[in-house]
Amino acid sequence: MTETSSPGAHTTIRVLAALAELGETTAAAIAAHVGVAYSTTTAKLRTWEDTGQAERVRTSDGRTLWRLTDAGRAATATAEPHHAQTDPAPHPADQPEPDIAKATTATTAATAAPSDSPDTAPSTPMADDPTSRSEPAAQPPFGHDERSESVTSDAGSRQHVEPAVPSAADTQGDTEPGVPAATQRDATAEGTSKDATTRGRRARGSLSAAILAICQARPDHQYKVGELSRLIDANNAGTNAKRVSQGAVSNACAKLATAGLLTQTVDKPATFQLARTGA
Known part of the structure; x- marks a missing residue:
């Protein structure tokens, strides 16, 4: 009983x-x-x-x-x-950081105006200067692979294929300004894990x-x-x-x-x- x-x-x-x-x-x-x-x-x-x-x-x-x-x-x-405890989410410092800095640098370099870079070619190249047509308007983004370049047949200028990195719109979303999305997701997961640990x-x-x-x-x-x-x-x-x-x-x-x-x-x-x- x-x-x-x-x-x-x-x-x-x-x-x-x-x-x-x-x-x-x-x-x-x-x-x-x-x-x-x-x-x-x-x-x-x-x-x-x-x-x-x-x-x-x-x-x-x-x-x-x-x-x-x-x-x-x-x-x-x-x-x-x-x-009974749940395994806390790994701290952001304990896991490999995504190439956030590389993605940010590539996005910034790709969207910057040609006049922002001191090493860019003149904005209006001479028609009889063949080298001016082959030079890119701006330096390739950090981590750029030269093998991804393709030459446009009609214009003669090189077209750069950017590496597959998240765009600025993808990395912003609901995250706070200036804070990488991955960091905020890790912090949210860690807070949720702590709540589950202390609850009850x-x-x-x-x-x-x-x-x-x-x-x-x-x-x-x-x-x-x-x-x-x-x-x-x-x-x-x-x-x-x-x-x-x-x-x-x-x-x-x-x-x-x-x-x-x-x-x-x-x-x-x-x-x-x-x-x-x-x-």
């Missing part, structure tokens, strides 16, 4: 995870961070105080702050080792807090790792959190047992129970 923990247990986990993330802070700040009522937050903080995971501190100006105890820090320091990632220490909350709700019950995994996924239903792996739960339980917060009652299958505290 599948067991589900109460919705309050999920809120309790989020409060402890927020305290681990914010550090020493007020209950109001934790309530705003978690998005629950102030009264609910203080009740959950007192619950963690009773279990020795959190403590309150009175400042010199009369304010009450909350912070994790050593046991709380040991519990929330357990990071989930099996985050579990907060630091939240897995250990979730395990403790479930075990504290039924301190006399012995939980197998698979059962804990199902209960955690049930608590996260409707959220953006990814499904937790049994390997991550097993590692977190082992570290909580090392910290003295859980007791491993059975080796195979691994079974854990809330540790008994002395009277």
